[in-house]
Amino acid sequence: MIHVSNLRKKFDNIEALKGISFNIKQGECYGMLGPNGAGKTTIISIMSNILKPNEGEVSINGYDLKKNPLEYKKNIGVVTQEIALYNELSAYDNLLFWGSLYKVPRPELIKRIDETINLLGLIDRKNDKVKTYSGGMKRRVNIASALLHRPKVLFMDEPTVGIDPQSRNLIFEVVEKLQEDGMTIIYTTHYMEEAERLCDRIGIIDDGKIIVQGTLDELKTSGSMKETVSISFANLTDERYIRIAKDWKDNKRCDSKIHFYSMNIQSDLSKIILKCNEVGLDILHIDIKKINLETIFLNLTGNKLRDK
Amino acid sequence: MIELVKKDLKLFFVNKQDMLLTFALPIIFITLFNFVFGNMGNSGENDVGGLVHVVAGMSVMMLLFSVAGIGGSLIDEKQEGMLKKLLCAPIPPNNILYGKMVYAIIISIAQLIIMFVYAWLAFGLDIMHHLPSLALMILATAYACSGFGIVLASFAKTRQQVQGFSTIIVMVMSAVGGSMIPIFVMPELMQKIAVFTVNYWGIQGFYDIFMKSLPLTDITFLFKVFVLIGIGTLLNLIALLMFKKNILKIV
Numbered sequence: 001m002i003h004v005s006n007l008r009k010k011f012d013n014i015e016a017l018k019g020i021s022f023n024i025k026q027g028e029c030y031g032m033l034g035p036n037g038a039g040k041t042t043i044i045s046i047m048s049n050i051l052k053p054n055e056g057e058v059s060i061n062g063y064d065l066k067k068n069p070l071e072y073k074k075n076i077g078v079v080t081q082e083i084a085l086y087n088e089l090s091a092y093d094n095l096l097f098w099g100s101l102y103k104v105p106r107p108e109l110i111k112r113i114d115e116t117i118n119l120l121g122l123i124d125r126k127n128d129k130v131k132t133y134s135g136g137m138k139r140r141v142n143i144a145s146a147l148l149h150r151p152k153v154l155f156m157d158e159p160t161v162g163i164d165p166q167s168r169n170l171i172f173e174v175v176e177k178l179q180e181d182g183m184t185i186i187y188t189t190h191y192m193e194e195a196e197r198l199c200d201r202i203g204i205i206d207d208g209k210i211i212v213q214g215t216l217d218e219l220k221t222s223g224s225m226k227e228t229v230s231i232s233f234a235n236l237t238d239e240r241y242i243r244i245a246k247d248w249k250d251n252k253r254c255d256s257k258i259h260f261y262s263m264n265i266q267s268d269l270s271k272i273i274l275k276c277n278e279v280g281l282d283i284l285h286i287d288i289k290k291i292n293l294e295t296i297f298l299n300l301t302g303n304k305l306r307d308k
Numbered sequence: 309m310i311e312l313v314k315k316d317l318k319l320f321f322v323n324k325q326d327m328l329l330t331f332a333l334p335i336i337f338i339t340l341f342n343f344v345f346g347n348m349g350n351s352g353e354n355d356v357g358g359l360v361h362v363v364a365g366m367s368v369m370m371l372l373f374s375v376a377g378i379g380g381s382l383i384d385e386k387q388e389g390m391l392k393k394l395l396c397a398p399i400p401p402n403n404i405l406y407g408k409m410v411y412a413i414i415i416s417i418a419q420l421i422i423m424f425v426y427a428w429l430a431f432g433l434d435i436m437h438h439l440p441s442l443a444l445m446i447l448a449t450a451y452a453c454s455g456f457g458i459v460l461a462s463f464a465k466t467r468q469q470v471q472g473f474s475t476i477i478v479m480v481m482s483a484v485g486g487s488m489i490p491i492f493v494m495p496e497l498m499q500k501i502a503v504f505t506v507n508y509w510g511i512q513g514f515y516d517i518f519m520k521s522l523p524l525t526d527i528t529f530l531f532k533v534f535v536l537i538g539i540g541t542l543l544n545l546i547a548l549l550m551f552k553k554n555i556l557k558i559v
Contacts (some may be wrong), residue, residue: 048392101398145393
């Protein structure tokens, strides 16, 4: 469906993309995660024909971006990071304009505008000028404008930035509905919970390269990351610690607390607790840290701030 | 491209400030200037030289300001992300520019028509006996000015820069080209420099129509029309080159 091969892009002397390659199947939602300046928006911009790559190929449904740009563009919808709407026009007029660029016949376009605007919960305000809308409403119109020509592939570049939880939830529901309808989606975000909820596969990008990609489960097992259970005890002595550590070597003691590390804490937790009871330890508090996308992300990209 | 022009026209009609600046302000200027300078240099009761100078001079000057605003709207679209989204749509990128040019020509024609109709209704300028020549001169002047705003936008990074550049350039061109003071009262050197301005050729063309009553086929009149078309073509070609080089350079 989507084939990206050896994508490279330089801005002056900065190499923004260093050979990005990936394939996406039809109906898949592919998430792109990465710190600021990692290259996510550059990838989306090249795939949307906003930027020209220095090297590499992109094709969708067999249409090559360089060789057949107009046919390629008919297959894509782009939800840009900026809210690209004409503030002086109504939502309806904005959608009429963006839809007409894709040569959707007028009666069909009007029908689709009504359906899309209804799906995004804006039917009551469709004739109001966009400048009177809240940020969340504008974001929803911005999404609607990319859907009117029924694209096979939708690029969504941080579509939930700066909006209220209600609007964000509605956008999630719309994305899920589009996935159900078989649309292929490429979704970039900074929010891990969004990627976990919406994406079938995730690619973590840093410094212009894809560091790792796969399903969430594949990402969890791809690294050497372990889950942690931290237990605080009322009566931890050296002798008791030695007895525990003999059976459970992968641990770390901090005063009256022991951190136990495991690849699968869910199955190992009961064994740890049984052993603690066996040596006569009184448990005060248990804290479990499971591996989630955020821990994987931070583990792979580091904690260094990216302000470029 | 038609869709782009329709969108710009829709935006123009919903924006009261644009309407006011394009149509009402020139009418106010023409009215005021005509009261002050309308009879200047007239030799008799039927001499309309002063009126023609005010209408033609003000119209071309205000037209240049209007098209500069249209160039500014292209910068707005770039800054607000609309240009990015347009590049994602299945249209050739140059159509974005052609759309702006066609829109600029339509607004310019409308502005000039309204100015001359107003001069006819308010001050009795006889446009009815010169309709074919007037129509041709309006088309040529509108075309000559249409690329001006886009050329300005190609060199600017912000709308404020477009406004700043346009104010300086339009005021200088208008002063030198005869929009403010008639060319014949200027020193000889200034008269020679004036031929490099669009104002000069537009105003001289309107003089030919109303003061010399030259027919549509007169070679002197047609020469001015060709010069204006030449200026328009040159500006639009520069606009096309600069659009690709500067405006489409998104990041």
